[in-house]
Each structure stands twice: as structure tokens, then as C-alpha cells.
Amino acid sequence: AGGLILIFIMILIFSTTLLNIDLKELLSNFISKVSQFLKLFWFKIKSVFTKEKVGKEPVVKIDNKKKDLTTKEKPDEPKETKIEIVKEKVEVPEPLQNKLETPKQIKTSVRKKENDEEKAVDEIKPEKISGIQPWDESLKFELPPLNLLEAPVSVHEIKQSELTQKAEMIKNKLKIFNVDIQEIKVTPGPVVTLYEVVPSPNVKVNTITSLKDDLALALKARGIRLIAPMPGRGTIGVEIPNDSPEIVRALSIFGSQKYQSTNYPLPLAMGKTADGDIFIEDLTTMPHLLIAGATGSGKSVGINTIINSFLFKLHPSKVKFVLIDPKRIELAMYKKLKRHYLAVCPDIKEEIITNPENAVTVLKSLEAEMDFRYDWLSKLDVRNIKEFNDKLATGKIKEKDGIEFHPLPYIVVIVDEFADLMITAGRQIEDSIARLAQMSRAAGIHLIFATQRPSVNVIRGNIKANFPSRIAYRVSSRADSFTILDQTGAEQLLGNGDMIYNKNDNMIRVQNAYISEQEINRVLDFIDSQEGFASPYLLPSVSNNNKGNREAVGEFDQLIYDAAVLVLRNRIASVTFLQRKLKLGYARAARIMDELEQIGIVGPLDGGKNRLVLIDTQEELDQIFDSYNIPRSSSYS
Incomplete structure (x- = not known):
């Protein structure tokens, strides 16, 4: 055997020398072929004895209300399991717990009780006007009870098979384009479900984002939004609408523990996020809000939700509203707040501003109010309205330089159709808005502007730069989405309150809470039936x-x-x-x-x-x- 091997080596050396063949290359090719043969032989033996398949399928996790359920289904087992998603329990304050009734059973002071002829409130009880000033906390006032709102559906069921099927469809569609997925985490929400995709390390993010339209085609859904990557999670988010969306009622927001326990000076409670959490922001930190949405997107309902989120939480001495409604019909019902929550300009005879000329006047009056407040802040050496009111609350300073100070309420300016004012008033109103947006935060004046047409002719650069917080409902084009959010995505929203909240490039998808006109009227009648201030909060006269x-x-x-x-x-x-x-x-x-x-x-x-x-x-x-x-x-x- 040794002699044969020696003869084989001598023949090999002689042949390579004679034929001018590289010996090293020949040996390396021979060894690689032998190693491939051995690996294939070992793999066949292993598959016969262990009966295991090559590789592993991506793991699909369904996270329902922060609970991880890992599905390890055998090929023969049917996927008929359902996930019951229970809504967050509406937490009602103790004094109202025993008084909770359905809206049809509510008895208010608007009408007389049974057997009496129906008469208006003013005929039952003369209008109560106290001698209390609009900033005085001594006014006896009861916040609207939660039983004025309609109760939401308590339980919402989603089929687990629906969630798993859509996760599998995402995985299979991406696999066609050679995109390997390691894990898919599913978080059901009230209207959309978030699918967090964890791709393999060798997959580029741009590869997945370019397949957005292919995913929408495979899932047969509209309103799909990709978040690539999701901040702080290391995943790529795919938001897909539910087959049976949930209606988020205002009671589920205003009755939640998060809203009841918040200590924000101006709590802005809008609805629920994609993962079902209550969405609440502080308007004083925004400090101004720009809202855009096409007709039917839920923009007007969103404005009503914002106003009522203040009414259910704040005493009338804490906040005042300046309401500008060029359309004349959207905010007209809030005239009933005149003796409690409205701030008016003495040069104007309207409580709710509808005339563009009056809008110019009231904005100039707000400028004068801002300058007046800054004079008071400088005299007490404080930096903002909160420090000013806290210093007065201590009782140490009531008068200085012959000026008798009093607490200053926050003023929220709401314009329902900003584009109409820009068309009719033009440059005059733009200068006032720019100055208020730049300087009014410390003085406690905050702006909320809404428009149907978020074009660059309406939302100009000097205005947009001073509105870092923005809300986009469904808009008509990608250009409008880019104008309001600085990126696309709002054109893919579902409408009916589906919105994206953007603050400093942090995008949050929220389902706006729905509050009906009947509920709003019950709240306003309840407030109007109570004792009011001696006069509305008067802004300075510019005339x-x-x-x-x-x-x-x-x-x-x-x-x-x-x-x-x-x-x-x-x-x-x-x-x-x-x-x-x-x-x-x-x-x-x-x-x-x-x-x-x-x-x-x-x-x-x-x-x-x-x-x-x-x-x-x-x-x-x-x-x-x-x-x-x-x-x-x-x-x-």
C-alpha cells in the first residue's frame, strides 16, 4: 500500500511537471469536492434519523394588551382560536359612580319635570349672574358629569386567525422578494393593528419600504402605513386596518383613570393610539397646534373633542376660549359658554367670531392682551403665566406700583377654517398670527388652527415654523400630507377620525374620540344652567x-x-x-x-x-x- 501511494505521488508530480499543471490548485479543487461530498452525505444521514426540516419558520407573536402569546402550531392543527380584546374599563369618579345613567334617562334643568309645560331654561330660572370676576376661583361651579356622555361598547372581539393570517401574508409576500423575516409581533388596536416586523440582519430597510404597494395589494387593504424603522424598537412597523373597526367614544377617554388623574394645565385628550392607550397631551408644551384634514375626515369632531376635553377638566376661571368660525355653523353652539368660558373683545358684538374683519380686530386685541400680560410678568419678575399665578396664590404679592394683580387664565384661540381667513384678510391677519405664535406661549395664549386645504399658500413658512405640533387627518394628496407633516402618509389614512399626531418629528397614529352633537348640547346646557361670572373675560379694546x-x-x-x-x-x-x-x-x-x-x-x-x-x-x-x-x-x- 505504501509503495502504491509513493508511485501515485511520483506519477502525479511527473504529470503536473510534464503538462505544466499547478499542483496546489489541483489539490485544493480535489479537497473541496471531497468536503462537499462528505457534507451532503452527513446531511442525508441526519435528515433520515432526526426527521427535521432545514431552517426554521419565522416566529409570529401576537401581543394583545402587552401579553405575548407565542403560537407554535402544528401543520395539521386548525387556526380557529379567537382573542377576546376587552376594552379598558371606564373609570368613573366616586361621586358619579352611583349616578351613572344612560343618556335617555338623564334629567337636567333644561326642561321642567313631568306634567309641567316645556319651557326654556330662562323661563324656569332667571339667568344667574354673580358679581364674581371671570378669573375668580370662588365661583361655585360643578364640572359636567360623565353621565352626559353615551356609554361605549365594553367588549370588542378580534379573531386570532385574522391576526395570524395577515402576519403570514406579510411574511409570504416579503419572502417572494427574498426578504427573510425573523419575527412578527402583532399589537391589536381599536381601528388599526400594528405588525412589527424584525427582518434578518442582511436585509436593507429600503428594500421593505419599497414593497409598500405590494403589501397593500396582497392584504387587500387601504390605509396601510409603514414606519421604518420604529424609534427605539429595532423593528419595522406595518399598520393595517382591522376588518371590524371599533368606535372610540368620548366617555372611554374622559372617564379613563389617565385623564382623571392628569395634572396638565391644559389637558388635550384626543382618543386612543394604535396600541389602545389613551392619548393625552399638554397644550402648554406644544404650545400651538395646526390641524389639517379634508371634508369628512373628522376634523370638526376633533375640534369638538378638544374643547370638551377642557370643559370636563377645568374650572371656568382657569381657561377662556376665543372661537373664530368663518363657516358660521360649526362653533355656533358654544355661545352658551359666554358667561363661563368665553373671552370677548369689547369692539365686537359677536361672541363667536364669524366676520373676517372682526377676526382681524380680535387678533389685534389678543396682541394687546399679550403685551399687557408681559408687563405684569415683568413687574413680578416671573417668566411665564404659571409662575405668575403660583406667586399670587401664595398671597405674598397682591399689589405693586399701584397695580392690583389678579390671576390670569389661559386663553385658547380656535380657528375652524384658517384658509378662509387667509384668503379674505391676507397680510393683516398673517402678521398678527406670526407675532402671537412667536411670543404668546409665556403669556398663556395658545393657538389651534384648522384648515381643509393645507397648501403652501395657506400654511406659509413663517406660520408653519411656529407650529411644531400638528395633527393630520386624511388629506387629498401626497403634497398636502408633506405640507402638514413634512412627509407623506396622511393621504393613506382611513378618515372618520383616523389621524397622525406629529410633534418634533415624532409620529403617533391616533383614533379620534367621537362626541355627538347631542352629547355636546347636553354638556353646554348643563354649564349654562349654572351661575356665571359678572361678565365675560374682556380683552383690551383696540379701537x-x-x-x-x-x-x-x-x-x-x-x-x-x-x-x-x-x-x-x-x-x-x-x-x-x-x-x-x-x-x-x-x-x-x-x-x-x-x-x-x-x-x-x-x-x-x-x-x-x-x-x-x-x-x-x-x-x-x-x-x-x-x-x-x-x-x-x-x-x-
């Missing part, structure tokens, strides 16, 4: 800033009254209009227009547009001219 005596502004043109009458009747305020109607030269007509601005008849110049006419009736015109002692002789009277 007083423009008024003065005749000597302060100098002599007026003899035709100023004629010009004022023409402007009032025709609602046109331009220099060329006065030139044409009064047959004047440009210089004199421009001087008269400036005088009309000085006495508060028209607004300031706005580029090439006509000035706004700030008065509505002849009586207002006569009062202004009497205050300046201007003769009212006119050829148009």
Missing part, C-alpha cells in the same frame, strides 16, 4: 388705541365725512375709489384715506388690495365722528 382728541391727530379734511359715508355704503376703501366719486386728485384722496385709518373707519394698507372697512352701521360712524368732534355735514346724508 381705543386709535382714538384721540382732535388736537392729537390734527385738522381733518372737509370731505372726510363724505368719504366715510361712501366707504360705509359701498364697502370699498381705496384711494382710486375716492378719486372717482369725489373728483379729487390723488394726493388729497390718499390723505383722506389715511385720516379714515387714524380714526378707525378703515384698516391699514394691505399691498394692492382694498383696505378693510372696520364699521358696519351708520350709528357706529356717527359715534366715531362725535368722539373726534368732526362736523357731519354731507351731501350724501
